[in-house]
Amino acid sequence: MKKVYTKKKLISIDYRILKPIMDCIYEAVCVIDENGIVVIWNKAAEKLYDISQDQIIGKSIEEFFPDAIVNNVRKTEAPIENKYHSPRKGSHILASSMPLYIEGVFKGAVSTDRDYAEVKKLYAELENANSKLIFLENQVKKISGIFGDIIGKSPNIVKKIEMARQIAPTHASVMITGESGTGKEVFARGIHELSGRTGLFVPVNCNAIPSELFESEFFGYCSGAFTGASKKGKMGIFEIANGGTVFLDEIGDMPLHMQAKLLRVLQEREIVRVGGEKNIKLDLRVISATNKDLRKMVEQNNFREDLFYRLNVVEINLPPLRERKGDIPIFIEHFIKEFSSANSKPIVKIQKEALSILNEYRWPGNIRELMNVIERIIVTTKNGVIQKSSTPEYIVSELKKNGRRKEYPLDLTKAIEELETDSIIKALKLTKNNKSKAASLLNIPRTTLYHKLQEYKIKC
Structure with missing residues (x-):
């Protein structure tokens, strides 16, 4: 929209009323008359420039600021908005200035100034808040709420839950091991929720980040740090997780050069953005997870031994689903309810034969595979009953091929x-x-x- 500046009439206000109003304004306000003499200089201006009202009011602005923006506006009668300016050595501000008219007659100019460093700080805080908001929005999309609390009553999983509850309030680094799909991230989230930390839980799949982007993704970067970098800069994973927990999934896939940098972060508890110089202090907990044998990788020099011991203060090894046979029916019931609700279907029932087939299958993909199978069954079931024919053909074929295992009595x-x-x-x-x-x-x-x-x- 084109701006049109007209000579507007201003209401005359008693200076005894105007002064306390000016002193309540957060920005530094300066008003000069048509000759460049300072007539108003509020408290914020005193603080910003360390010049008292007694020193400057009644004197020419040029005595204090030879290149003042407000004085240039007085001369040109052309407004200036949000311009970076250094009116004197060591002073950096963001200034706006307008010509001042009273009853259609030009009477001088008014300016409002803000400390440029403060503006940059507020802008950075806004960008950081925006980065966290974007991260949270993405997390909400990923977290469907299907898992809810950790599920399971079998002795081997109950023991792991008890250990997780015990170490949750501590600051110890945790390594969660187990096959893919055993619920490592669910355990990590549970530990974070019980930790008392007020910051975010930030999950990161180390296998999904290209090697050349590791540093900028983890540490963030400043404006112009490299070709293609955002002009605004970007918060890294560690900054987003500050005050909370960072969950490093598939830690075994982290490149060796980044392992060294991660070790330094854990030791120093601070980072520097790519292209930056400022040290950023960190208060975060690291929980890592892997389905690989890190001890063997250490022996083969594919994983740093010092980092391994830093991350593996407490190890929680999650059992595969095939070793939690008593929990399979519990998961099936849970997923049936969740997916029936998510797909606006009445809760379906499952026949004994179908339940037996699902219970006897070995589930190489563990909980994740079971969840996907139940979702598939729910969306394809028409009569509200899960029958033997409802179960995926590959599961039935696998059982026929290997023979269905029989559960023998405890006697x-x-x-x-x-x-x-x-x-x-x-x-x-x-x-x-x-x-x-x-x-x-x-x-x-x-x-x-x-x-x-x-x-x-x-x-x-």
Whole structure:
């Protein structure tokens, strides 16, 4: 919009009223008359320039500031907005100035000045807040709330939860290990939430950041730090996580040159942005995770030993889902409810046979695979019941290929009976009921086989 400056009439105000009003204004205000004599100099101007009202009011502005913007406006009657200016040595300001008219007659000029360093600081804080806001918006998109609290009642996962709760309020670095999809990030978030830290939880996939961008992503950069850098600069991961927790997922994929820089951050607790000089103090906790054998990588010189011990103060190894058989039905029930709600469907029921198939599968992709399978089943189920036919074909085929594993009773005597019965029946099928060959396969005397056949009432 084109700005049109007109000679507006101003209401005359008693200076006894005007002075306290001017002194309440945060910006430094200076008013000069048509001859360049200072008539108003508020408290903020006194503070900004260290010149009292008694010293300057009634005197020419040029005596104090030969190149003052307000004086140039007085001469040209042309307004100036938000211009960087250094009116004297060591003084750096952002100034705006307008010509002053009273009843259509030019009477001088008025300026409002702000300390340039303060403006830059406020701008940087705004950019930092904006960076955190963008980060949080992206996190909200990623976090669907499907996992909720850590799920599980099996002894081996309950023990891990108890350990996580115990170390959460401490400052110790934590290393979470386990196969992909076992819930390492869920555990990390749980530790952060119980830590009492007020800052953000910032997850980072070290495998997803190109090697050449590691430094700028982690440390941030200043304006003009490199070709293509944003003119505003950018906060890095460590700054965003300051006061909170940074979660370094797939830490085993971090390049060696960045491992050295990370070690220094952990030791010094400060960073410098790329292209910058200012040291930024950090107060953050580091939780890392990997599905690799870092000890073996240390032996092969693919991971720094000193960094490994810095990160691995407390290690929590999460068991795969196949070792948490009792938790699979709990996960299935949880995901059914979540995905039914997310897809605006009534909560579906699951038949025993379908549940048995899902419970016996080994889930190489762990919780993540189970979650994806249940989502697929929910969106494709039409009659509100999960049947055997609802389960993915690859799971059924895998069970047929490897044989469905049978859960034996805890009663050892009964378990042995069932195991022996199953083994004898399988041997007889393989040998087409040839008892001599079956006994050989079972590695028992033929007389013992006959005895077992009678004892377990196995019909040939």
